[in-house]
Each structure stands twice: as C-alpha cells, then as structure tokens.
Amino acid sequence: MRKVNIGLVGCGTVGSGVVQGLARNGALMGSRLGVELSLGGVAVRNAGKARAARVAKRLITTDWEALVRDPKIDVVMELMGGTTTARKVVAEALKLGKPVITANKALISAHGESIFRQVEKNGGNLYYEAAVAGGIPIIKSLREGLSGNRIQRLYGILNGTCNYILTQMEAEGRDFEDILAEAQRMGYAEAEPSLDVDGFDAQHKAGILASLAHGFWIKPSQIFVEGIRQITTLDIEFARRMGYCIKLLGIVKKLGDNVQIAVHPALVPERHVLANVSGVYNAILVRGDIVGDTLHYGQGAGADATASAVLSDLADAALDLKNGSMGRVPPFVPHEEKGSVLPMDKAVSPFYLRLSVIDRPGTLAKIAAVLGEAKIGICSVMQPEGHVGESVPLIMMLHDAPDAAMQKALKRIARLSAVKAKPTMIRVENFD
Amino acid sequence: MRKVNIGLVGCGTVGSGVVQGLARNGALMGSRLGVELSLGGVAVRNAGKARAARVAKRLITTDWEALVRDPKIDVVMELMGGTTTARKVVAEALKLGKPVITANKALISAHGESIFRQVEKNGGNLYYEAAVAGGIPIIKSLREGLSGNRIQRLYGILNGTCNYILTQMEAEGRDFEDILAEAQRMGYAEAEPSLDVDGFDAQHKAGILASLAHGFWIKPSQIFVEGIRQITTLDIEFARRMGYCIKLLGIVKKLGDNVQIAVHPALVPERHVLANVSGVYNAILVRGDIVGDTLHYGQGAGADATASAVLSDLADAALDLKNGSMGRVPPFVPHEEKGSVLPMDKAVSPFYLRLSVIDRPGTLAKIAAVLGEAKIGICSVMQPEGHVGESVPLIMMLHDAPDAAMQKALKRIARLSAVKAKPTMIRVENFD
Numbered sequence: 022m023r024k025v026n027i028g029l030v031g032c033g034t035v036g037s038g039v040v041q042g043l044a045r046n047g048a049l050m051g052s053r054l055g056v057e058l059s060l061g062g063v064a065v066r067n068a069g070k071a072r073a074a075r076v077a078k079r080l081i082t083t084d085w086e087a088l089v090r091d092p093k094i095d096v097v098m099e100l101m102g103g104t105t106t107a108r109k110v111v112a113e114a115l116k117l118g119k120p121v122i123t124a125n126k127a128l129i130s131a132h133g134e135s136i137f138r139q140v141e142k143n144g145g146n147l148y149y150e151a152a153v154a155g156g157i158p159i160i161k162s163l164r165e166g167l168s169g170n171r172i173q174r175l176y177g178i179l180n181g182t183c184n185y186i187l188t189q190m191e192a193e194g195r196d197f198e199d200i201l202a203e204a205q206r207m208g209y210a211e212a213e214p215s216l217d218v219d220g221f222d223a224q225h226k227a228g229i230l231a232s233l234a235h236g237f238w239i240k241p242s243q244i245f246v247e248g249i250r251q252i253t254t255l256d257i258e259f260a261r262r263m264g265y266c267i268k269l270l271g272i273v274k275k276l277g278d279n280v281q282i283a284v285h286p287a288l289v290p291e292r293h294v295l296a297n298v299s300g301v302y303n304a305i306l307v308r309g310d311i312v313g314d315t316l317h318y319g320q321g322a323g324a325d326a327t328a329s330a331v332l333s334d335l336a337d338a339a340l341d342l343k344n345g346s347m348g349r350v351p352p353f354v355p356h357e358e359k360g361s362v363l364p365m366d367k368a369v370s371p372f373y374l375r376l377s378v379i380d381r382p383g384t385l386a387k388i389a390a391v392l393g394e395a396k397i398g399i400c401s402v403m404q405p406e407g408h409v410g411e412s413v414p415l416i417m418m419l420h421d422a423p424d425a426a427m428q429k430a431l432k433r434i435a436r437l438s439a440v441k442a443k444p445t446m447i448r449v450e451n452f453d
Numbered sequence: 454m455r456k457v458n459i460g461l462v463g464c465g466t467v468g469s470g471v472v473q474g475l476a477r478n479g480a481l482m483g484s485r486l487g488v489e490l491s492l493g494g495v496a497v498r499n500a501g502k503a504r505a506a507r508v509a510k511r512l513i514t515t516d517w518e519a520l521v522r523d524p525k526i527d528v529v530m531e532l533m534g535g536t537t538t539a540r541k542v543v544a545e546a547l548k549l550g551k552p553v554i555t556a557n558k559a560l561i562s563a564h565g566e567s568i569f570r571q572v573e574k575n576g577g578n579l580y581y582e583a584a585v586a587g588g589i590p591i592i593k594s595l596r597e598g599l600s601g602n603r604i605q606r607l608y609g610i611l612n613g614t615c616n617y618i619l620t621q622m623e624a625e626g627r628d629f630e631d632i633l634a635e636a637q638r639m640g641y642a643e644a645e646p647s648l649d650v651d652g653f654d655a656q657h658k659a660g661i662l663a664s665l666a667h668g669f670w671i672k673p674s675q676i677f678v679e680g681i682r683q684i685t686t687l688d689i690e691f692a693r694r695m696g697y698c699i700k701l702l703g704i705v706k707k708l709g710d711n712v713q714i715a716v717h718p719a720l721v722p723e724r725h726v727l728a729n730v731s732g733v734y735n736a737i738l739v740r741g742d743i744v745g746d747t748l749h750y751g752q753g754a755g756a757d758a759t760a761s762a763v764l765s766d767l768a769d770a771a772l773d774l775k776n777g778s779m780g781r782v783p784p785f786v787p788h789e790e791k792g793s794v795l796p797m798d799k800a801v802s803p804f805y806l807r808l809s810v811i812d813r814p815g816t817l818a819k820i821a822a823v824l825g826e827a828k829i830g831i832c833s834v835m836q837p838e839g840h841v842g843e844s845v846p847l848i849m850m851l852h853d854a855p856d857a858a859m860q861k862a863l864k865r866i867a868r869l870s871a872v873k874a875k876p877t878m879i880r881v882e883n884f885d
Contacts, residue, residue, distance in 0.1 A: 169764025332601025
C-alpha cells in the first residue's frame with residue numbers, strides 16, 4: 022500500500038488537532054483511501070513547549086526547512102499561521118513539487134495569486150479547505166459539487182465570534198461590550214477582537230469564496246466591510262419586532278457582468294434559514310442557476326472543525342499522490358477575464374434606520390424631507406412609547422435605494438438639530 | 454484541450470435537464486475544468502417523442518448499445534431510470550472501462566454491490582451523486598469532505614414529497630389526503646404515491662448514505678421503514694403545542710460496533726435546524742467525531758437540482774479522464790468488515806402516543822398500568838378540553854424505551870375496551 026508521509030509545520034491549536042485526529046482516525050482514513058498515512062515529522066519553534074497533542078520526540082524538529090526538504094516527506098501541512106515564514110514554507114514545498122495543505126486564510130487572502138502562479142509553474146498543489154469555514158466543506162462544494170452552476174448569490178455567516186455575540190445579545194438582551202467580554206473569557210473571541218468584530222476575518226473569507234465562485238481573484242481591499250460594534254440591543258429588539266434578526270453577512274451577488282461583494286450586518290427575515298444559524302456556527306447559502314438554493318452549515322472554527330478540513334485535504338492530496346493526478350483540481354482557475362467588482366455605492370438594498378430624536382413637532386417632517394429629496398421611500402415608521410428623556414428612538418424602514426444615496430442622506434440627517442447621537446443604519450437583506 | 458464526449462442514455466425529465474444545463478453552462482464548466490465537454494449522442498426509446506430539451510436530430514439514436522460502444526463516447530450517462538435495461542447499460546459501459554454517471558437510486562440500491570464489484574474488476578468508475586438528494590453534494594461530502602471523520606449520526610429529510618405534505622399540513626391545518634391530492638395536481642407527488650409517502654424512497658437513500666458512512670453495504674430490506682399516511686392534523690397540532698414539528702426522518706446512528714438505521718416520522722424540536730427545513734427541500738445533518746454537526750441543505754429532486762448533481766459528476770469524470778485517474782475515488786470502499794445493523798426492536802427513543810379514549814374514570818389508570826408493566830415511564834399527559842363525542846383524544850409523551858417494549862405495550866393498549874380507534878405512536882428524536 023502506498024505510504025504518504027506528512028510533514029507538519031506548526032503544532033499549535035490546529036496542528037495539535039490534526040495530530041490528534043490522525044491518531045484517532047488515521048487508520049480508518051487509510052482504509053477508506055487505500056493509502057497508509059504517517060506523520061513523518063513536526064516542525065515547531067520551541068521543541069520543549071507543552072502542546073495539546075502528544076508527538077513522539079523523534080518527530081519534533083525546529084528546522085522547518087530540513088523537514089520540508091526531507092525527500093521522505095510527501096506532503097507538507099502549513100499550520101503555523103502568519104504570512105511571513107508561512108509564505109516561505111509554502112514556497113519551499115511548492116518549489117520541490119510537493120503538495121501543500123494550509124489552513125491559513127490570511128496567507129491565501131494576501132498572497133493567493135502568487136502562490137497559485139507558483140503551483141502552475143512548479144507543479145505540486147495547494148489545498149486550503151480549512152482556510153474558510155473550518156468544518157464546512159464549502160471550497161470543495163463550490164469547486165466540485167456545484168461546478169455545473171453559475172453562482173448567482175452567496176450569503177455567508179462566516180465569523181463565529183460575531184455570530185456568537187449577536188446570538189447572545191438577542192437571547193439575553195445584553196450589550197455588545199458585555200457579551201464580547203464574556204466571549205473573550207470563554208475563548209470565543211480574541212483579546213484583540215478587531216479582526217473578528219470589525220468584519221475583516223469575514224472579509225478575507227468572502228473574498229476567497231467570491232473568487233472561487235466567479236473565476237477572478239478578488240482582493241480584500243475591493244470588499245466593503247462594516248463590523249458589528251455599532252449594533253445595540255435596541256436595534257436587535259426593534260428588528261425582532263419587525264420580524265427580523267441581525268446577522269453579520271458576507272454577501273456576493275452576480276449582477277450582469279459585475280460582482281457585488283460586501284461584509285456588513287444585515288436584517289435577515291426571521292423565517293429565513295440563515296436566521297436560525299446560532300452561536301459559533303457558520304453557514305453559507307449558495308444559489309446556483311441550475312441547482313437553486315443550497316445551504317452549507319457547520320462549525321467555522323476551533324481546533325477540531327479546522328482539523329477535519331485539513332484531514333479532508335490530506336485525503337485529496339493522498340489520492341492525488343497515489344493516482345499521479347497532482348494538479349487534478351488546481352487551487353484556483355482564473356476562468357473569468359472580464360470580471361469586475363461593483364462599487365459599494367451602487368449596491369441597492371432596503372435600509373433600517375434608527376435615530377435618536379427630540380420629541381417635538383416637525384422632526385419627522387424634516388427627516389422625511391431629506392429622504393424624499395434623496396428619492397428614498399419610507400416603508401414604515403416606528404416611534405415606540407415608553408421612552409423618556411431628552412430624546413426618543415425613531416425607527417424607519419426604507420425602501421430599496423442605492424448605498425451612495427443612503428449614505429448622503431444619512432449625513433444630512435445627522436446634521437439636523439432634532440437628531441441627537443449618531444444615526445444607526447443597517448442594510449436589510451431579503452435574499453432576492 | 455482534452456475533449457470529453459458524453460453519451461446520454463435516456464432523455465426524460467432529468468436527461469433533458471442535463472442537456473439544457475450543458476447548453477447553458479457547458480462552456481463555463483469546460484473553462485473551469487480545462488476540458489471541452491461535448492454531447493456525443495443521446496439514446497432514447499422513441500426518437501420522435503417531444504422532449505423538454507432541444508437535441509440535434511443527428512445526435513439522437515434508439516440504439517443505446519451502439520452509442521455506449523461507440524469508441525468516440527468517453528463517458529456514459531444512464532438517466533433512463535428503472536433497473537432492467539439501466540442495469541445492462543451500466544454493465545456494458547463498465548465492461549468497456551468507461552466511466553458511468555447515473556442518477557438511478559433504485560439501481561444503486563438494488564444492484565450497487567455487483568456494480569461496484571464490476572468497477573473493481575473492469576476499471577472505469579461509477580458516479581452517482583444525483584441518486585441521493587439531488588442538489589445537495591452529500592455523497593461527495595461524505596466520501597471526501599468529511600473523510601477524516603467517523604460518522605456518529607446522520608439524520609436526513611430525504612423525501613421532498615413527504616416534507617412538502619407535512620409542511621402544508623402544518624401550515625394549512627388540512628388532512629394528509631387533501632394535501633396529497635393537491636401535491637399530485639402540482640406535480641410534487643406521483644399518481645402512485647406509495648414509493649414516497651410510505652417511506653421507500655427515503656429508505657433507499659438512507660441505505661446508500663449509511664453504507665458510505667459506515668463502510669459496509671446496507672440493503673433496503675435491513676432498514677425499518679414507516680411512512681406518513683397515519684399522521685393527522687391532530688398529531689401535528691398536539692406536537693406543535695409541545696414544541697415539536699413532525700418530519701419524516703432517515704436516521705442512522707453508530708452505536709458501538711452496530712449501526713441503527715430507520716426511516717419513520719419523528720417529532721423534532723421546533724428550534725432544531727431540521728425543523729426549519731420546509732416544503733420540497735431536503736437536508737442532511739451529519740455528525741462527525743471530529744467536525745461536529747454539519748448540515749447540508751438543498752432541493753432533493755426536480756430536473757434542475759438532479760441535473761446539477763449529474764453535471765458535478767461529469768466534472769469529476771472529466772477530470773479523471775484528463776488526469777488518467779479514473780479509479781481515484783471508487784464508488785464504494787467496503788472498509789468495515791464487521792459492520793452489522795441493529796434490529797429496530799432494540800432502538801431506544803422517547804415516544805408520542807395519541808389515543809382515542811372513552812372519557813370515563815379509570816381509563817388513564819388502565820393505560821398507565823400497561824405502560825408501567827412494560828417499564829415505560831410517562832413524561833406528560835394531555836387531555837385537551839373542548840372535544841365532544843363518544844371518545845376524546847389522550848396524548849402522552851413517554852420516556853426513552855426500546856421499540857420492542859413500546860410495540861408490545863401498544864398492542865395491549867389497543868385491546869383495552871376504553872380505547873377506540875387504532876393508537877397513533879410517533880417516535881421522538883432529540884438528536885443526542
């Protein structure tokens with residue numbers, strides 16, 4: 022039986038998860054695949070450091086270059102994270118024509134195009150299922166399972182931390198800061214939460230998925246992003262009363278020749294399947310022109326879910342080694358030469374608007390006038406009773422309008438003397 | 454560029470969907486895959502018959518054998534259905550070492566093992582993503598995307614007709630027969646509905662999924678099946694009051710060395726993701742020992758969803774032809790030699806029981822005595838007010854018990870003089 026020797030670079034959370042997964046299910050995988058999977062070496066920065074997985078001492082090295090170059094190593098797993106040394110590890114392995122498996126979303130996002138060019142030039146292959154939505158085999162589904170389809174829409178709950186925070190805010194009626202602190206204590210959020218709560222993590226993931234779906238590489242800088250810091254329990258409560266919940270969505274729409282792509286909080290109708298994706302779970306709704314709507318749901322992060330994705334990439338790499346079909350599914354096929362990203366200004370959606378206004382006659386008229394001049398129709402207005410104090414909340418649902426018009430009107434509204442505090446605007450997604 | 458010539462056998466609903474899909478997206482698929490896809494011929498029974506897809510006359514033949522044997526044909530699609538001629542088509546193509554794509558669940562279910570043996574002997578390959586849950590790439594996900602996992606649980610809403618009927622019964626409060634007749638008019642149910650509503654279609658699908666998950670072939674005859682004919686609007690209403698909805702589930706559980714597998718209606722907690730799968734949609738919840746829960750959702754049937762699955766198989770076959778990796782993922786790997794199916798008698802679950810009883814003192818005591826002797830605990834009892842007439846409904850929720858004990862108690866209860874009409878028992882699934 023063909024033996025496949027794995028060289029693992031990085032043995033932190035994900036790396037340890039992979040070592041444990043291999044120890045538990047490596048033999049089963051081998052019998053499913055008809056190969057013998059073997060851990061050939063583990064390169065780490067600090068050989069003496071305690072780690073979650075037990076690794077035989079003879080397998081540990083601090084010299085990743087020697088491990089990657091070892092002719093006995095058939096496949097390299099880059100699970101160290103970061104984009105500097107990781108970039109070198111991947112480049113070195115590819116130079117030797119070895120298949121590389123990575124869970125490194127930042128690396129793919131930042132250097133994907135040049136890595137893909139190297140694969141094309143040197144052979145080998147790059148597998149990165151674990152880089153997006155860990156436990157969900159979405160990259161395989163997009164590239165293989167749905168390959169007969171033009172992808173018309175893709176909506177993703179792509180960041181477990183944000184989804185956990187929004188779910189808890191709704192369930193417990195507690196503020197963002199409060200739930201974030203709790204999530205940090207429980208290990209669901211990083212000490213430096215910006216990457217998650219400001220939407221950048223989802224931005225990277227949405228970019229990779231959109232690129233695969235549409236056949237041209239979309240950089241994070243081309244993707245509008247807005248995080249969840251400004252969402253309050255008031256917004257969640259008012260959205261709920263109108264039959265919506267609030268989710269951080271990655272949204273990718275094919276509109277004519279253009280692709281509209283953005284990451285921002287959105288009001289989602291409460292009966293929609295994505296509304297029921299709670300806690301740290303991720304889900305991706307993909308609409309193909311032939312298949313219709315499909316939903317892909319699972320844990321998006323964590324050592325085990327990510328390890329599962331790495332192991333499925335290992336299975337693919339092992340099969341490609343066994344069958345001599347290394348470049349069978351290239352990491353990225355740029356099949357769309359004319360692809361372009363639609364500027365966010367032109368994105369059209371309905372809007373939720375929450376203002377803090379002084380409760381005096383004429384206020385609504387002034388706001389309505391600004392919206393009227395911007396050609397933005399008002400769908401409904403809610404001024405809930407029971408709020409006392411200098412200012413009261415005024416909630417408006419607005420009809421479809423271009424983002425630019427809304428942004429402009431929003432600035433004018435913010436300057437009205439009757440409007441206290443910064444207005445909160447959240448886009449509404451009806452999944453049309 | 455490598456050209457892949459497709460020989461299509463059968464051009465009914467699914468075949469026409471594939472022809473249309475190829476016409477629409479064949480060039481896109483080709484650029485994604487780096488091959489040229491070409492329809493090389495279409496074998497039909499009646500050349501003159503009108504069909505949904507436009508096929509050039511020169512491609513049409515009534516001689517499937519000549520088409521399959523034509524050396525220009527690289528890959529054969531068996532989309533005729535049935536198990537007699539279809540079996541011959543598949544056997545002939547495999548004999549020639551050609552890859553075969555089929556959407557024929559009945560064929561795989563009945564003759565899977567002998568077909569798989571032929572693939573092993575003669576080369577070629579068999580692709581059958583379309584045979585289970587059309588638009589959902591569940592076969593690829595089980596065999597590749599989740600290949601690093603032991604599958605602990607699999608729960609599937611596998612029959613769109615039943616799910617449509619149950620969804621409509623709940624939404625509109627109308628009876629099974631009424632909704633079935635409507636579904637037949639709308640084309641969601643066959644004139645002869647038994648295959649769907651008695652659970653046999655789901656039984657075939659559950660068997661294929663369970664076999665892939667557990668590595669030994671499970672025949673439909675080994676799978677307990679119960680359909681949805683006995684479900685009434687009363688049951689749906691009482692279930693709803695207790696926080697459940699009713700779904701026809703395929704249930705596959707790994708319990709020690711055994712696999713428990715059944716298809717039957719079940720009470721599903723209304724907050725569970727599967728409870729929110731409505732209408733003709735299918736969904737499969739897969740729990741892996743590493744990845745945790747994943748959900749795979751989409752349209753399970755219909756020309757387009759099935760065509761999408763056939764096209765994804767075509768993509769795999771084309772890549773395998775291009776790379777000379779034909780047997781890369783065999784149709785079935787029997788990796789579990791000791792696998793066995795647990796008899797349904799031993800399956801343990803809570804139960805919902807609806808009786809029609811005479812409203813007189815002592816009735817409940819007699820029923821409770823039978824349950825007590827069977828060691829089945831009563832969790833709750835509901836005797837709703839407002840029912841008049843000779844008998845009234847009595848609803849009981851029962852604690853975990855073996856199926857055999859429940860069945861025995863049920864027979865005794867049915868014989869009590871206070872119990873009118875046949876008792877309705879529905880298993881409860883808590884997804885533990």
